Amino acid sequence: MKRQLAILLFSATALPALAQSEVYLCIDSNGNREYKNTGATKGCKRVDLPGVTTVPAVVTKKPVIQTASAKPTDFPRVNDTVQKARDSDRKQILQDEMRTEEQKLAGLRGEYNNGEPERRGDERNYAKYQERTAALKDDIARTEKNVDALKRELGNLK
Numbered sequence: 108m109k110r111q112l113a114i115l116l117f118s119a120t121a122l123p124a125l126a127q128s129e130v131y132l133c134i135d136s137n138g139n140r141e142y143k144n145t146g147a148t149k150g151c152k153r154v155d156l157p158g159v160t161t162v163p164a165v166v167t168k169k170p171v172i173q174t175a176s177a178k179p180t181d182f183p184r185v186n187d188t189v190q191k192a193r194d195s196d197r198k199q200i201l202q203d204e205m206r207t208e209e210q211k212l213a214g215l216r217g218e219y220n221n222g223e224p225e226r227r228g229d230e231r232n233y234a235k236y237q238e239r240t241a242a243l244k245d246d247i248a249r250t251e252k253n254v255d256a257l258k259r260e261l262g263n264l265k
Contacts, residue, residue, distance in 0.1 A: 205257045212250045
């Protein structure tokens with residue numbers, strides 16, 4: 108048992124030494140240089156390379172993360188009238204988007220016709236009709252989510 112342990116320890120310490128093998132610089136008749144791990148070819152000379160140098164990693168300090176409450180001294184300030192105008196513009200934009208999404212939702216629901224949209228002439232194949240019906244259903248669900256999100260956003264403004 109001790110002998111097996113000794114062999115195991117010896118082989119573990121000898122493996123890094125095997126990683127560095129001999130290197131030969133070979134120059135052919137055209138003057139081209141080639142590096143090889145065997146020097147059996149004519150014109151090859153062994154190259155003495157320095158040992159591998161390892162450098163430990165440098166320990167650095169963790170970066171300081173500024174919190175949201177810390178404001179730079181030159182942070183631009185906006186007066187109340189400008190901010191109120193911006194809020195009003197934002198509210199108007201959200202209301203316009205809400206009207207557009209609601210109109211889109213009404214059109215999609217009309218086309219969907221409670222899950223039985225009219226078949227078009229190019230939908231002779233029933234699978235194409237089912238694909239369009241599924242796409243309409245997905246569009247309705249997505250538009251409903253958009254309307255809900257816009258309602259929440261408008262609710263947050265008040």
